Amino acid sequence: MMSLVLVGIAADSQNASNCPPIFDDGQFEYIPIPEQYETTETATYASEGHDKYLSYVVYDGEETAAFDNVPIHYDPNFEALTFGDPGKSRSKLLTLAPDDIIGFYSGLTPPGQRRPKHRYLIGYFVVDRVVDFNSLNEEQISTEVERNRQNAHIKRYLRCRDRRHLEDLVIVQGKRPGGLLDEAVKLSGGRPDASNYYFTKEWLDAWEPSTEYLGGIKPVIAADIGKAEFIDSLERVAGIYM
Numbered sequence: 375m376m377s378l379v380l381v382g383i384a385a386d387s388q389n390a391s392n393c394p395p396i397f398d399d400g401q402f403e404y405i406p407i408p409e410q411y412e413t414t415e416t417a418t419y420a421s422e423g424h425d426k427y428l429s430y431v432v433y434d435g436e437e438t439a440a441f442d443n444v445p446i447h448y449d450p451n452f453e454a455l456t457f458g459d460p461g462k463s464r465s466k467l468l469t470l471a472p473d474d475i476i477g478f479y480s481g482l483t484p485p486g487q488r489r490p491k492h493r494y495l496i497g498y499f500v501v502d503r504v505v506d507f508n509s510l511n512e513e514q515i516s517t518e519v520e521r522n523r524q525n526a527h528i529k530r531y532l533r534c535r536d537r538r539h540l541e542d543l544v545i546v547q548g549k550r551p552g553g554l555l556d557e558a559v560k561l562s563g564g565r566p567d568a569s570n571y572y573f574t575k576e577w578l579d580a581w582e583p584s585t586e587y588l589g590g591i592k593p594v595i596a597a598d599i600g601k602a603e604f605i606d607s608l609e610r611v612a613g614i615y616m
Contacts, residue, residue, distance in 0.1 A: 377474045378581065378599045379466045381457070382592020383407075383450065384480035384496070391429040391437075393491055396482035400557035404480070404496055408433045409447040412533040415526065417446050427485065447526050450478055454524035455499045455548030460541060463594045467504060467544040474501045475604045476546050479592070481571075482558055493562040493571045493588040499552030500601060507543040515540065522547070551605065551616045559612045562588050580607040 385405045386393050394405040405424045408431045409415060418441060419425045425441035433444045450457035457476060459467060470476060477498040483491045505518050522528045522545050531539040562571040571588035578586055581597040581604075588595075599607070608614040 377469060377471070378477060378597040378604055379463070379470055379474070380477045380479055380495075380583070380595040380597075381459070381463050381466075382480065382493075382589065382594070383478045385428070385431070386481050386592075387488075389432045391431070392427075392486070392488055393481045393483045395427050395485040396494065396558055397485065402482055402494070402496060402558045403427060404452070404554055406446040406448050409445040409526070409530075410434070411530045411539070413445055413447075413526070414529045414532045415445045415448060417448060418442055419444050419446060422446060449526035450497065450499075451524055451526065452497050452499075452554040455502075455550075455552065456522060456525045456545060457548070458522075458525045458527040458543055458545040460527070460543040464542055464544050466594045466596055467546055468506060469596070470501045470504050470546060472501055472503065473601055475499075475552075475599075475601055476501060476548070477604075479561060479588070480558075481589075481592075491571075492560055493592075494558035494560050495555065496558050497552070497554040498604075499548030500550065501546055502549040503547040505545045505547065507540045507545075518545070553616075555614060557614065559608065559614060576611050580611055 384394055385407050389407050394403045396402040420441040430437040430439050431444055475498055479493050479495050481491050482494050519528055525545055527543050561577050563574040570590045573586045581599055584596045
């Protein structure tokens with residue numbers, strides 16, 4: 375059975391003044407987390423226009439509004455269709471195979487507000503390749519660094535050539551269909567009396583995910599659902615056509 379892995383992404387109250395905005399028509403802003411390492415990334419919160427939605431981000435351990443000086447950790451990169459993680463999603467990423475789906479969800483709120491906040495699917499892509507840097511020899515590492523220059527973790531490595539940035543790193547290279555959605559898909563809404571976030575019944579029925587819990591801290595979630603079934607669920611439940 376092919377798989378779906380859902381990864382929580384984007385800025386939130388842990389690293390910015392508020393969550394990225396969702397507008398009345400369902401459109402939204404994808405605002406990545408602040409980059410905390412030296413990087414070859416040149417995009418900043420100011421250059422990408424994200425500063426208009428935030429009063430500060432947490433950078434180098436401190437709150438700052440110097441948005442020109444804070445690079446974004448653009449991961450996932452929906453133009454290059456790449457995502458990497460050496461951390462909590464690593465083990466789930468290694469279960470993915472070609473033609474599986476990796477989806478990305480985020481907390482979003484109305485502009486300038488802290489509530490109501492819900493979890494939304496904001497993008498996905500079909501898996502092309504999964505690269506585990508721990509399994510590569512020196513020649514293969516050099517090859518994969520060149521192939522993945524648009525990945526945020528490789529941009530860290532390219533800035534300083536510190537091999538620690540490659541330790542435990544798993545990169546998922548994507549292919550179409552997929553990308554950043556035009557409109558966010560609301561996933562949470564169950565258990566209105568709960569302080570955290572849970573899937574709505576529609577998505578529990580459609581995906582039968584490994585947990586109905588969507589955070590607090592965003593968990594990595596898996597489901598036994600194939601590509602065609604996933605895309606059909608977006609059309610059937612959310613009216614999203616890719």
